[in-house]
Amino acid sequence: MNTHQTGPPASRNVASNTTVPNTSSTLGPCSLPARTATGGNCTLVCPTCFCSSVEEVSDLAGHEVERRRRWDSCFHLDFSYVSGGAVRSQIASRYRQWLTHKLATWIDQFGTSGCVGCGRCITWCPVGIDLTEEVAAIADSPP
Numbered sequence: 001m002n003t004h005q006t007g008p009p010a011s012r013n014v015a016s017n018t019t020v021p022n023t024s025s026t027l028g029p030c031s032l033p034a035r036t037a038t039g040g041n042c043t044l045v046c047p048t049c050f051c052s053s054v055e056e057v058s059d060l061a062g063h064e065v066e067r068r069r070r071w072d073s074c075f076h077l078d079f080s081y082v083s084g085g086a087v088r089s090q091i092a093s094r095y096r097q098w099l100t101h102k103l104a105t106w107i108d109q110f111g112t113s114g115c116v117g118c119g120r121c122i123t124w125c126p127v128g129i130d131l132t133e134e135v136a137a138i139a140d141s142p143p
Contacts, residue, residue, distance in 0.1 A: 038094065039075070040073025040075035040076055041124040042098075042121035042129075042131075043073040043075055043121075046118075047120070048116060049073070049102075051072050051079065052069050052070060053069070053070050053079065054067060054068070054069050074101075075098065077089065080094070102114040103115060115131065
């Protein structure tokens with residue numbers, strides 16, 4: 001889906017397959033910032049999550065340096081860190097990024113949803129977030 005837009009970026013409404021404007025101040029019907037855990041359990045148990053970080057590690061003498069790719073979670077604050085700070089410093093923005101990537105952007109990238117319906121994210125969420133309930137709330141909300 002390549003459409004030219006101006007203004008804030010937009011995301012797909014996963015219920016109706018339409019594009020809806022994004023706002024940085026709200027997650028729509030999801031009131032998650034107060035109860036969202038940022039440990040990333042959901043991303044670490046998800047069979048389709050593949051975020052990683054790259055780090056350089058040197059030996060104690062400083063003679064050899066090795067570059068390592070490490071499995072990471074987009075829920076961690078440091079994941080979006082660039083020179084000057086984190087791009088997604090708020091929990092809500094990290095949750096929104098994960099949700100829209102998993103349920104909308106995946107369709108654009110791979111032609112299928114990033115959710116396989118295994119329920120691991122629900123089982124391992126320490127604060128009881130149920131992805132199916134969140135999607136239903138978004139689907140029921142007015143555009």
